[in-house]
Amino acid sequence: MKKKYLLALDQGTSSSRSVLFDTHGQLIAMDQKEVLPRFPAPGLVEHDPHALWRTQLETAQNVIARAGISTRDILTIGITNQRETLVAWNRLTGEPLCPALVWQDRRTQALCEQLIESGHEALVQARSGLRIDAYFSAGKAKWILDHIPAAKACADAGHLALGTVDSWLLWNLTKGANFATDLTNASRTLLFNIRKNHWDTSLLDLFELKSSYFPEVHPSAHQFGFADPQWLGHPIPITGMAGDQQSALFGQACFKPGMAKNTYGTGCFALMNSGGTFQLSANGLITTLNAQSTLSSPSYAAEGSVFVGGAVVQWLRDGLHAFERSADIEKLARSVPDNGGVTVVPAFSGLGAPYWQPDARGTITGLTRGTTLAHIARAALESIAFQSTALLQAMNRDAQATARAELSELRVDGGASSNNLLMQFQADLLGIPVIRPAVTETTALGAAWLAGLNAGIYSHTDELAELWQTDTCFTPSMTRDEAAGKMAQWEFAVRQACVPQ
Numbered sequence: 001m002k003k004k005y006l007l008a009l010d011q012g013t014s015s016s017r018s019v020l021f022d023t024h025g026q027l028i029a030m031d032q033k034e035v036l037p038r039f040p041a042p043g044l045v046e047h048d049p050h051a052l053w054r055t056q057l058e059t060a061q062n063v064i065a066r067a068g069i070s071t072r073d074i075l076t077i078g079i080t081n082q083r084e085t086l087v088a089w090n091r092l093t094g095e096p097l098c099p100a101l102v103w104q105d106r107r108t109q110a111l112c113e114q115l116i117e118s119g120h121e122a123l124v125q126a127r128s129g130l131r132i133d134a135y136f137s138a139g140k141a142k143w144i145l146d147h148i149p150a151a152k153a154c155a156d157a158g159h160l161a162l163g164t165v166d167s168w169l170l171w172n173l174t175k176g177a178n179f180a181t182d183l184t185n186a187s188r189t190l191l192f193n194i195r196k197n198h199w200d201t202s203l204l205d206l207f208e209l210k211s212s213y214f215p216e217v218h219p220s221a222h223q224f225g226f227a228d229p230q231w232l233g234h235p236i237p238i239t240g241m242a243g244d245q246q247s248a249l250f251g252q253a254c255f256k257p258g259m260a261k262n263t264y265g266t267g268c269f270a271l272m273n274s275g276g277t278f279q280l281s282a283n284g285l286i287t288t289l290n291a292q293s294t295l296s297s298p299s300y301a302a303e304g305s306v307f308v309g310g311a312v313v314q315w316l317r318d319g320l321h322a323f324e325r326s327a328d329i330e331k332l333a334r335s336v337p338d339n340g341g342v343t344v345v346p347a348f349s350g351l352g353a354p355y356w357q358p359d360a361r362g363t364i365t366g367l368t369r370g371t372t373l374a375h376i377a378r379a380a381l382e383s384i385a386f387q388s389t390a391l392l393q394a395m396n397r398d399a400q401a402t403a404r405a406e407l408s409e410l411r412v413d414g415g416a417s418s419n420n421l422l423m424q425f426q427a428d429l430l431g432i433p434v435i436r437p438a439v440t441e442t443t444a445l446g447a448a449w450l451a452g453l454n455a456g457i458y459s460h461t462d463e464l465a466e467l468w469q470t471d472t473c474f475t476p477s478m479t480r481d482e483a484a485g486k487m488a489q490w491e492f493a494v495r496q497a498c499v500p501q
């Protein structure tokens, strides 16, 4: 029988990728184009919506050409994307009304602080599972209506579309036929009630917004429409959409409560499947929706993020010129037996979960006359694992408190997960196996699998769990006492980084 394929479109903060998989989940071909955000002033981070769509389309066209296949053999398309980033466009013309406000943009911080001071945090948490923070889309939506007259005019005329990047891509791919999103993306706006799965009137009122500005919300595996034949030569169905971190959790086959993944990219994003009961964290994490095929029985994940993960490696590479390529850090770090007592806390823009210390600043402590660049590189690499461990231990504390399953293994992906020294140290600190899968493009794989589920290529997630394969398993080799000693040293350094500078 002729081979058939699934196409995943993965629109990220710094690049657009398209990945072609066969129906067994094997990666056949991939194409990637850089699409960097602009930083027009301190704290502002914007994307050109046209550039997001153009690069995404080009990579899709390129990957099909590279694989030398007929588009008729692509059974379905799945979309996954940077989350929270908000695009505003005119539904009549399809034209963006302003730059996309990126998840890292902090322009709505003062608004968020005001809302917290006015005592709204508890309501927001109870309904959206999130904290009031500039990271999420709601404040961005209000900012656009308050500051972009064309957006306000469109809103008044009933033509305003406010959507996350998935809905912007879907709109373009279907030439304006479909204005929709999936529930994982909706769950990152701070306007979506994740207990009842609908846009929440109280949350919309809080930000002076209307549900009519926002797309229809569907399950992540759903018939979202067809790609216009002008783009890929054939009306391929689009049957999966999910935010990138939830898509990675799905692509890592973490279908059961207690299963977790950590993505080691520029930052790190850890998600643990926490099952069907809505619970708020007592340990600084947020609650979000898992990618799923139904709206009727929500399934949740606990999430935490490390702001500076692989970015500390970039800082050593580009800021300190310590080495040429990110991968070179492993050789440098291995050239010394240990960190020589050095601890690096890369709190370049504060510390995220579970610390939530926006004013913390980076430190290097424990320096002696014998400290070399190699010790600093080793400590910098270790900082990625220390921060991730603090997050994952917080997830375990939440799980213990509510009699849920704790973490028994960690599945990993993202650029820095290729670093064996880092992965071994991660296993040592956590005291559980750290597993790197055969396909590390798990974000794209998750979107392809979601699309495949709705398209009937797969009948159940059990089938997908069978397809998921291990590449390398890192088993812990440190005693628990030694690991606890190292974590205590790290926490001491974190406290120093939190002292006002």
Ligand SMILES: Nc1ncnc2c1ncn2[C@@H]1O[C@H](COP(=O)(O)OP(=O)(O)O)[C@@H](O)[C@H]1O
Residues within 6 Å of the ligand: 012, 014, 015, 264, 265, 266, 267, 309, 310, 311, 312, 313, 314, 326, 327, 328, 329, 330, 414, 415, 416, 417, 418, 419
């Ligand atoms: N071998 C490696 N060791 C440590 N860090 C690495 C390695 N390879 C890549 N990185 C880091 O991983 C990040 C890139 O990973 P990627 O998953 O592409 O990130 P993103 O999706 O956030 O752009 C960069 O910060 C880079 O410094």
Ligand SMILES: O=P(O)(O)OC[C@H](O)CO
Residues within 6 Å of the ligand: 011, 012, 013, 014, 081, 082, 083, 084, 103, 243, 244, 245, 265, 266, 267
């Ligand atoms: O673009 P990425 O891969 O860094 O992911 C961004 C996250 O979705 C932000 O929440």
